[in-house]
Amino acid sequence: MIELIVAERCTACDRCVEVCPSNVFEPTAAGPPVIARPDDCQTCFMCELYCTADALYVGPNADHAESADQLVVLASGLLGQYRRDSGWDEWRDRYPNEQWLMETVFRRAAEDAR
Amino acid sequence: MSRADWGEEEGLVADVLVIGGGMAGAWAATAAAREGAHVVLVEKGYCGTSGATAAAGPGHWWAPPDPPEARANAIAQRQRIAFGLGEPDWMRRVLDETWRLLPTLAQYYEFPKDDQGKVRNYRALRGPEYMRALRQQIVDLGVVVLDHSPALELLAHADGAIGGAAGIRTQRGGSRWRIAAGAVILAAGGTSFRSHLLGSRNNTGDGYLMAAEAGAELSGMEFTAAYTVAPQHSTMTRTMSYAFADYFDADGRQIDAPFGPDQTERLAQALLAGPVYCSLARLPEDVQRHLPTISPNVMLPFARWGIDPFRERFEVTLHTDGTIRGIGGVRVRSEDCGAGIPGLYVAGDTASRELVAGASSGGGNVNSAWALSSGTWAGRAAARRARRVPASFGGLKALGGAGLRPSGRARPASAAEAVAAVQAEMHPYDKNLFRTGKGLAASRRALDAVWSDLAAHAGGEGGTAALALREAAALVASARWSVATAEARTETRGMHRRLDHPALDADLTVRLIASGFDTVTVRPEAIAVPSPFESVA
Numbered sequence A: 001m002i003e004l005i006v007a008e009r010c011t012a013c014d015r016c017v018e019v020c021p022s023n024v025f026e027p028t029a030a031g032p033p034v035i036a037r038p039d040d041c042q043t044c045f046m047c048e049l050y051c052t053a054d055a056l057y058v059g060p061n062a063d064h065a066e067s068a069d070q071l072v073v074l075a076s077g078l079l080g081q082y083r084r085d086s087g088w089d090e091w092r093d094r095y096p097n098e099q100w101l102m103e104t105v106f107r108r109a110a111e112d113a114r
Numbered sequence B: 001m002s003r004a005d006w007g008e009e010e011g012l013v014a015d016v017l018v019i020g021g022g023m024a025g026a027w028a029a030t031a032a033a034r035e036g037a038h039v040v041l042v043e044k045g046y047c048g049t050s051g052a053t054a055a056a057g058p059g060h061w062w063a064p065p066d067p068p069e070a071r072a073n074a075i076a077q078r079q080r081i082a083f084g085l086g087e088p089d090w091m092r093r094v095l096d097e098t099w100r101l102l103p104t105l106a107q108y109y110e111f112p113k114d115d116q117g118k119v120r121n122y123r124a125l126r127g128p129e130y131m132r133a134l135r136q137q138i139v140d141l142g143v144v145v146l147d148h149s150p151a152l153e154l155l156a157h158a159d160g161a162i163g164g165a166a167g168i169r170t171q172r173g174g175s176r177w178r179i180a181a182g183a184v185i186l187a188a189g190g191t192s193f194r195s196h197l198l199g200s201r202n203n204t205g206d207g208y209l210m211a212a213e214a215g216a217e218l219s220g221m222e223f224t225a226a227y228t229v230a231p232q233h234s235t236m237t238r239t240m241s242y243a244f245a246d247y248f249d250a251d252g253r254q255i256d257a258p259f260g261p262d263q264t265e266r267l268a269q270a271l272l273a274g275p276v277y278c279s280l281a282r283l284p285e286d287v288q289r290h291l292p293t294i295s296p297n298v299m300l301p302f303a304r305w306g307i308d309p310f311r312e313r314f315e316v317t318l319h320t321d322g323t324i325r326g327i328g329g330v331r332v333r334s335e336d337c338g339a340g341i342p343g344l345y346v347a348g349d350t351a352s353r354e355l356v357a358g359a360s361s362g363g364g365n366v367n368s369a370w371a372l373s374s375g376t377w378a379g380r381a382a383a384r385r386a387r388r389v390p391a392s393f394g395g396l397k398a399l400g401g402a403g404l405r406p407s408g409r410a411r412p413a414s415a416a417e418a419v420a421a422v423q424a425e426m427h428p429y430d431k432n433l434f435r436t437g438k439g440l441a442a443s444r445r446a447l448d449a450v451w452s453d454l455a456a457h458a459g460g461e462g463g464t465a466a467l468a469l470r471e472a473a474a475l476v477a478s479a480r481w482s483v484a485t486a487e488a489r490t491e492t493r494g495m496h497r498r499l500d501h502p503a504l505d506a507d508l509t510v511r512l513i514a515s516g517f518d519t520v521t522v523r524p525e526a527i528a529v530p531s532p533f534e535s536v537a
């Protein structure tokens, strides 16, 4: 579930407030939004795709928060991984959309299983 | 009910109202707008990120018209796993619509091209990009999109025809909206019964509840026993890498669960006995390298947990897909996806996919093609109806029952407890995947009690509390229809597995139609006479 909004990266654009399908965030008058309803988070990672500042961190555990340490997460280089690998925004020309390969992978698995 | 508690009400008028902004809803809005209709689309979350489509990578069922045997083969192949419940005419229509329509999205979706500049394929799309493209397409077509605006109930004219819906704005303090429309399309998705299936939290079966309150029936609700593997505690129910998975028990002994049709059952059996660990070491090295650019979200949990899935074993679980990679939904009554109630249409997972999927999971290809096609047909038909039947607020009656308007005295009710009760009956492998008459009867009694309580006492709340109760009511109702039809289907067919009836019963090559709330009834319905086309199979 959603764990962090990294304040020094956040530009307070409130895009996450808009795009979160579970309405987890709440905007504030000045500054970054807050994680107001973490229990409603569905761990879909979608907010990270839309955060061009790479300021959001969704923990992979959907059952409970793992209390991610902001310094550790920042140092890990994992912020923005989803947006980068998806080739969104500035990554467009460097990370191609290879979804079309999926069916060949399934085909190889079926051949393997025979 | 006191209106004052709910604050000012927002009123809108549309030709066509679409409820739900996933793949089916967005294609429905596209089709209706292209017919010239003024369309409003209301979405519980955000149209673009919400729903099962957005977080997945929908591959569409696909066969070009040329060579001619391509479609016949695709249909014959599907018929082999449809176990007598598929209808070739519907399959052919879906294949054709999908093939025509998907390439038209090229203005908004960048279909990858090969070195010669030729599109590699139109059928495999990434969810987030697909939904972003569909949103842009409907916005450009003039569709009014209301995000964070779940529908809570349908509105009907005195003659029963559906003429709109009412709901709330979750980002405006739960204030109310009411929309009058010439026709309404329910595209609110299916339900995973609140499992951790990726992207499915908003999918609480609201479309089933609202349609049934209008008088529609459900079909195929017994086919909810689809399950998908995911790393323990994660939502990452994406299947591709697991086609090469090996599984082990706590002692490191390999579990006999090879890639194939029985894999889920074998894994579920193993999980009932103890923890199960997975190795992806057999995933070919080139696929390992490309995995992040094939399915960018699959590696996220591993990277964040510091697991190297190709070298280390990790614990896995199975999440219920419910009707999302399952099949059941609102019974489709006409070729244009009418629900049998004037003014009401159904699309995507809100509709039963038995017609095209039969008794086996429609995930992986058929479901997406169905969402696109059914959305398109419903959108066109709704727009045409709206030309004849203008929207009007006059005499509209609200149809919402359980969770909104208690039949008895309102008292505080816990939506969370009702949801937990549904999860307790619909998630466990030894209840919903391996079914028995006795177990189903116990589930029925448990869920009946929850329903009686909700229907009698829950309601009278405003804002987001009303939404939570409606979601709970929809989940309980959906679970009850599923359990009742599973009890009635005393055989094993496709994903419906009865331990006490392990064989297929030819007499049960029928649809099971469920309806009702306080009393659920199930009746068999003969399948439309197979078209001559089926002889190809």
Ligand SMILES: Cc1cc2nc3c(=O)[nH]c(=O)nc-3n(C[C@H](O)[C@H](O)[C@H](O)COP(=O)(O)OP(=O)(O)OC[C@H]3O[C@@H](n4cnc5c(N)ncnc54)[C@H](O)[C@@H]3O)c2cc1C
Pocket: B019, B020, B021, B022, B023, B024, B025, B042, B043, B044, B045, B046, B050, B051, B052, B053, B054, B055, B056, B057, B058, B059, B060, B061, B149, B150, B151, B152, B187, B188, B189, B190, B197, B198, B199, B202, B203, B204, B206, B207, B237, B238, B324, B325, B347, B348, B349, B350, B362, B363, B364, B365, B366, B367, B368, B369, B371
């Ligand atoms: C991980 C995963 C992978 C899959 N892969 C494939 C695949 O490769 N091929 C395939 O064919 N199928 C696949 N499926 C199935 C496929 O995703 C679904 O069949 C498809 O998304 C259905 O589209 P839909 O528009 O009906 O539902 P959804 O995309 O779920 O959209 C429903 C929308 O309705 C909204 N909503 C719900 N209630 C309300 C309400 N009361 N008011 C307003 N809005 C509401 C929801 O928020 C949601 O946005 C997959 C499913 C999953 C979970």
